[in-house]
Amino acid sequence: MDLSAQYFSLEEICYATQNPSQTIIEIVNQGIVEPEGAGPETWLFNTQMISVTKRACRLHRDLEIDWSGIALAISLIEELDQLRDENQRLRKRLERFLDQ
Amino acid sequence: MDFQDYYKILSVAPDADSKTIKTAYRKLARKYHPDVSEHHEAEEKFKQIAEAYEVLKDPKKRAQYDELREHGGQGYRQEQTQGTSGQHYSQSSSDHGDFSDFFSSIFGGAYQPEEGAGAHGFSQQGFSSQRAARKGQDIETDMPIFLEDTLATSSKPISYSLPHRDAQGQVSQVNKTLNVKIPAGVAEGERIRLKGQGGQGLGDAPSGDLYLRIRLVPHPLFDVEAHNLILTVPLAPWEAALGTSLEAPTLSGKIKITIPANSQSGQRLRIKGKGLVRKQGHGDLYAVLKVVMPGSVSEESKQHWQQLADAAAFDPRMEWRQ
Numbered sequence: 001m002d003l004s005a006q007y008f009s010l011e012e013i014c015y016a017t018q019n020p021s022q023t024i025i026e027i028v029n030q031g032i033v034e035p036e037g038a039g040p041e042t043w044l045f046n047t048q049m050i051s052v053t054k055r056a057c058r059l060h061r062d063l064e065i066d067w068s069g070i071a072l073a074i075s076l077i078e079e080l081d082q083l084r085d086e087n088q089r090l091r092k093r094l095e096r097f098l099d100q
Numbered sequence: 101m102d103f104q105d106y107y108k109i110l111s112v113a114p115d116a117d118s119k120t121i122k123t124a125y126r127k128l129a130r131k132y133h134p135d136v137s138e139h140h141e142a143e144e145k146f147k148q149i150a151e152a153y154e155v156l157k158d159p160k161k162r163a164q165y166d167e168l169r170e171h172g173g174q175g176y177r178q179e180q181t182q183g184t185s186g187q188h189y190s191q192s193s194s195d196h197g198d199f200s201d202f203f204s205s206i207f208g209g210a211y212q213p214e215e216g217a218g219a220h221g222f223s224q225q226g227f228s229s230q231r232a233a234r235k236g237q238d239i240e241t242d243m244p245i246f247l248e249d250t251l252a253t254s255s256k257p258i259s260y261s262l263p264h265r266d267a268q269g270q271v272s273q274v275n276k277t278l279n280v281k282i283p284a285g286v287a288e289g290e291r292i293r294l295k296g297q298g299g300q301g302l303g304d305a306p307s308g309d310l311y312l313r314i315r316l317v318p319h320p321l322f323d324v325e326a327h328n329l330i331l332t333v334p335l336a337p338w339e340a341a342l343g344t345s346l347e348a349p350t351l352s353g354k355i356k357i358t359i360p361a362n363s364q365s366g367q368r369l370r371i372k373g374k375g376l377v378r379k380q381g382h383g384d385l386y387a388v389l390k391v392v393m394p395g396s397v398s399e400e401s402k403q404h405w406q407q408l409a410d411a412a413a414f415d416p417r418m419e420w421r422q
Contacts, residue, residue, distance in 0.1 A: 006293065016293075016309060018235060047291040051311065054238070055135050062150065063129050077136060085288075093323050096332045097366075097390055 008045045017053050024053065030071040032056050104202045106152035106165065114166070118157065125153040151199045161207060168206060236308035237263060237299030243292070243312040245282060247319050247329075248351050251377050253284045258312060262299045280312065285377040288324065290314045321349055327383030328375040334392045335359065350374045350385055357387055365391040 014021050025040060027033055033052050035043040045053075055077075056070050065073065107114045110124045131137060132145040139145065155161045241260045249256070257279050264274040278297060286292075291311050298308025316324060323330040331348060339346075343361035347354045350371075357371060367389045375383025397405070415421075 015235075016238075047293045047311070050293065051240075051291050051313075059133065059135055062133055062146075064126060073136075089323060089325065092318070093330065093332075093388075096323070097388070 006047050008050065010040050010043050010045075013045045013050060013053065016050050017057060019053070019057060023057070026067050027053055027056055030067050032067075032071050032074050102202060104148070104151070104200060105169075106155055109148050109152040110156065112156075114169075118159075121153070121156045125149065125157070129153075147199070151203050154199070155203070155207075164206060233303035233305040234301060235305045236301040238308040238311060239298045240311040240313060242315045243280070243282070244315045244317050245286065246317050247322060247324070247376065249282065250286055250316070251284060251351060253281060255279050255281050260310070265300060265302075278310075282314075285327075285379055286314045287327070287376075288314060288316045322351070322385075324376065325386075327378045329383065329385045331385060331387050332390050333357075333359075333387045334390050335363070337391055337393065340365070340389065340391045348387060351376075359389065363389050365389060 008016060010021055010024060013019075014024055017024075021040070028035060028043070033045065033049040033056075035045045035049060037043040052074065056074055059065060059073055060067065060070050063073075107116070110121060110128065112120055112124045116124070128149045129146065132139060132142045132149060134143045134146055137146075155165050239260060239262055241258070243256070243258055245256070257277055259275060259277045261273045261275050263271050265271050276297075278294070280292070280294065282292070291313050294310040294312065296307045297310035300307050321331060329351070331350075333346075333348060335344070339359060340363045341361065343363070344359045345356060346359065348357045348371075351374075355371065355374065357369065359369070369387040369389070371385040371387060373382040374385035377383075394401075
């Protein structure tokens with residue numbers, strides 16, 4: 001099957017994540033996701049941003065943290081994920097290098 | 101059906117006040133939230149914690165539960181189970197309707213969030229004013245891809261399970277298989293959205309979406325670094341010293357590479373354009389040299405090494421002596 005359009009307007013991301021537009025605007029204002037485009041009418045979000053938005057909403061709901069706290073949590077989680085990935089990659093390479 | 105001890109789940113006393121319960125929930129939620137936690141049972145634990153909090157934070161539900169608990173949870177088995185496992189958290193993340201059977205048996209069928217409710221059901225609010233019509237569950241699942249398959253756009257089958265509601269409103273898990281076109285150059289962690297391939301909607305609402313998260317399958321020879329590939333090339337000491345030409349594997353057939361004389365272990369040679377596919381062009385392949393000693397050394401070889409040692413006058417630990 002064919003892939004659907006992988007870019008989304010504000011209206012589409014609201015629908016895809018089941019959020020009102022104020023929530024999405026808040027998430028963008030906090031810099032949690034950074035869509036292309038100058039303002040809400042022209043914003044374009046990609047699939048990755050949908051996933052981040054959904055994650056942000058889950059954390060906001062389940063951990064009862066305000067949006068600026070979520071922005072910090074998301075950036076720390078992303079950094080942690082990157083470091084974990086990098087650590088795993090470097091370990092793997094080290095293993096290759098040390099194994100006979 | 102098993103009796104769930106919600107107080108035990110939240111590690112609070114049965115007479116704990118609402119503030120204590122809230123603090124206990126927040127602490128455990130931070131620890132086990134599947135978006136934060138690496139714990140292997142995080143998803144299952146978090147579901148239990150969220151369910152316990154859902155009941156204990158609400159005085160009406162709590163009173164109902166306490167009454168049942170006082171009577172020893174008659175009609176329920178007393179041991180606690182881990183519940184059903186294997187379902188990815190985000191499969192149910194937009195729908196907290198999958199609380200345990202125990203919960204449903206006390207508080208009724210599919211969980212519906214209260215209007216304006218705080219903690220749970222947040223994502224279901226706001227959009228559709230008609231609660232009866234609700235978009236189906238989004239499903240997120242991993243899509244393992246071999247490095248070789250990222251070089252060109254390919255079609256791959258993906259199987260996943262999703263909740264299906266029959267005419268009587270009974271929900272069961274059904275398996276579904278789709279053929280998905282994976283665009284060339286996909287990267288680790290990238291997501292692909294397939295609209296309308298998630299769980300069915302309630303009422304007239306459309307189905308949820310399927311999100312595929314690309315997972316590059318570890319390769320026996322190549323490591324991935326952004327769009328570059330890394331290949332470890334074992335060399336005999338004399339190959340490193342004298343240089344050599346050898347055939348090396350790439351993702352698309354073998355190529356000849358030239359090792360210059362006097363190469364060092366750990367040195368990287370760049371082979372342009374033989375990495376992974378990018379949106380524009382290709383990444384590179386890096387050959388990392390690794391000098392390997394032969395397993396056993398014959399008497400004759402030993403003599404040669406000795407001659408070399410005498411002639412070379414090389415001190416690899418020069419730095420230690422300064």
